[in-house]
Amino acid sequence: MQSSASTAGAPAAPVPRLAMHFASLEVQDNAARLGMWLFLTTEILLFAGLFICYGVYRFLFPEAWAASSRSLDLTLGTVNTVVLITSSLTAALAVHYAKTGKNKAVAVQIFLTLLMAIGFLVIKYFEYHHKFEIGTLPGRYYFYEGIQLPGAPMYFTVYFCATALHGLHVVIGMVVLAFAMVRALRKGDFGPNNYTMVELGSMYWHLVDLVWIFLFPLLYLV
Template sequence: MQSSAHTADGAAPVPRLAAHFASLEVQTHAARLGMWLFLATEILLFAGLFVCYGCYRFLYPEAWAAGSRSLDLTMGTVNTVVLITSSLTAALAVHYAKEGKNKMVGIMFALTLVMAIGFLVIKYFEYSHKFHIGTLPGRYYTYEGMQMPGITLYFTVYFCSTALHALHVLIGMGVLTVAMIRAFTKADFGPNNFTMVELGSMYWHLVDLVWIFLFPMLYLV
């Protein structure tokens, strides 16, 4: 994510070329490649949870079905719509960055952040209900309404996967906040300098993609 410099005549900003790169094109390509490699490691991280999910669901199908029915499908659906919509605004931020419309970049990221906060608020209410009735992971499970083999494993997978996803939401919000501030205060982005916006948006799309897998796995089984 390069910093930028404005030309003397007020033209669109261009990224600063780091000394170890031969050209701006090579620098931009390296940034994109690095981000794709990072996203690949993030996918591997969640893939481990998906494998655990598949194994335990095969071993305890009744517990998995009961655990899924206990979740609030309405909240999960609303969160899915919110997160998918936030990916749209993040993509629009890239579009406006390429056109040098920094104010619109800031607005699109602000809307993305508002929806991210909404997602976390809904998740907070979901968590609060589960803490209240005792559908917690492992040995902390105290709910008397569902007592069957494997039910504690379902909620262990649920909390591990959704909490890890929520952590990624918070990290993404931090990245988008920095980009939003730069767009509003420095007008940093233009047709020759939109890499930070693009990479931040790519990370946010990963957050959205992971949830698209988690929602049917946890709520619709």
């Protein structure tokens, strides 16, 4: 009897609302995951265009691109890489805790992810600020005296386009994860039957991390 009473008094596991055009929650969740995968594919295609531009112009101006790459701050770029990779770990842990219904732990892990995202953007701000000061700017705004080679302005055009677009994705990912954190704190929404939102937000964040893993060696190392 005690066991039955305690079970009856325990809070019910959160269950998401089933939309009328889905046959079951499982179908609804699978549709959401498929939609996210398709969306992430389009995002990869978006960045692929920038990678192609990078490859073409590097082939045309190898000396200028090598010199321009060496002008970047490798230390700041490396720190940002470590920060972003670590943030992917905390985002994955948020999904793990969401599956087990530990909403406070979900909120903590997302909060840590957001802190590291802010750190990433702050470091990127200092990098941008330095480039504006010395004149390593895109296209016709380039006035840096240290590298006067054909193709250097185009390198920084690609640099700013790629990193600014990536930074925009970081901000979007932060908004999505922050919304999930609020839901975890205020409503305790997540549990074994309802963790898709955290999972999809984490998938998007992993894309942000993956894109930077490609951008870092291309811009800072190659």
